[in-house]
Amino acid sequence: MLSVRGLSKTFGPKRVLDGVDLDLATGESLVVIGGSGTGKSVLLRCILGLETPDAGEILWRDRPLAEGRAEFMDEFGMLFQNAALFDSLPVWRNVAFRLLRQMPKARARDIAVEKLARVGLGPEVADLYPAELSGGMRKRAGLARAIAADPRVIFFDEPTTGLDPIRAATINELIRGIVDETGATAITITHDMSSVRAIADRVALLDRGRLRWQGTVAQMDTAQDDYLRDFIAGRARPMARGPALDLAPDPTLGRE
Numbered sequence: 001m002l003s004v005r006g007l008s009k010t011f012g013p014k015r016v017l018d019g020v021d022l023d024l025a026t027g028e029s030l031v032v033i034g035g036s037g038t039g040k041s042v043l044l045r046c047i048l049g050l051e052t053p054d055a056g057e058i059l060w061r062d063r064p065l066a067e068g069r070a071e072f073m074d075e076f077g078m079l080f081q082n083a084a085l086f087d088s089l090p091v092w093r094n095v096a097f098r099l100l101r102q103m104p105k106a107r108a109r110d111i112a113v114e115k116l117a118r119v120g121l122g123p124e125v126a127d128l129y130p131a132e133l134s135g136g137m138r139k140r141a142g143l144a145r146a147i148a149a150d151p152r153v154i155f156f157d158e159p160t161t162g163l164d165p166i167r168a169a170t171i172n173e174l175i176r177g178i179v180d181e182t183g184a185t186a187i188t189i190t191h192d193m194s195s196v197r198a199i200a201d202r203v204a205l206l207d208r209g210r211l212r213w214q215g216t217v218a219q220m221d222t223a224q225d226d227y228l229r230d231f232i233a234g235r236a237r238p239m240a241r242g243p244a245l246d247l248a249p250d251p252t253l254g255r256e
């Protein structure tokens, strides 16, 4: 359904994506993992058309995505990192944002309330403003917005960032439930291994702009790849260079 072929992207002297190939079947849930700065967001932005790749192509239903972008945009939903709700709009208008262009207000509101219920938020939340919600509720509202127009492909950008482990588990379960129920194709980018285990049919590890490893969660647990094993276990990599107290280590350090 969605294929990425030889995708490369450079910013100045920095090659961020270096020939990435990915294939997603209809209804499949792919989780892309990788350390900070390995190109996960740039990959997502290229698929969404927010960055122009230097080389390679993205195919949507076997056609170049660039040719069918309008159709693609009608069929995609996205949960943004930090939910990205409009502060000046009540929750229901955030959820119904796209629907309001397609149908009467009362119908759009009904669908928004229905989608809020699907993510565990009662009708009383519909008229609140985002500032009145907790972080977990904002995430849920963002999820309701992502599924409001019944998308066929959904992107989840760091869905559990900023949530405690219990709320993160709830969001992961909601995502998996929604993907199963709707049969939507899903791409999630995350560092959170609990999301990987809850959401993924298949896992892809990006490393320095390349797809280093991909497989199922079961294959991931027995894979021999050193970097993948350290990533799963949350083990520090030896620092090959750089300051001893670098709190944001260069992801390229310490790898063969």
Ligand SMILES: Nc1ncnc2c1ncn2[C@@H]1O[C@H](COP(=O)(O)OP(=O)(O)OP(=O)(O)O)[C@@H](O)[C@H]1O
Pocket: 011, 016, 034, 035, 036, 037, 038, 039, 040, 041, 042, 043, 191
């Ligand atoms: N518009 C841009 N201009 C210049 N450099 C950029 C731009 N966007 C991304 N980069 C660089 O590309 C690299 C990859 O960034 P990206 O945001 O994709 O990383 P990531 O894997 O999503 O990291 P994180 O997990 O921390 O969000 C980084 O070094 C970043 O500084």
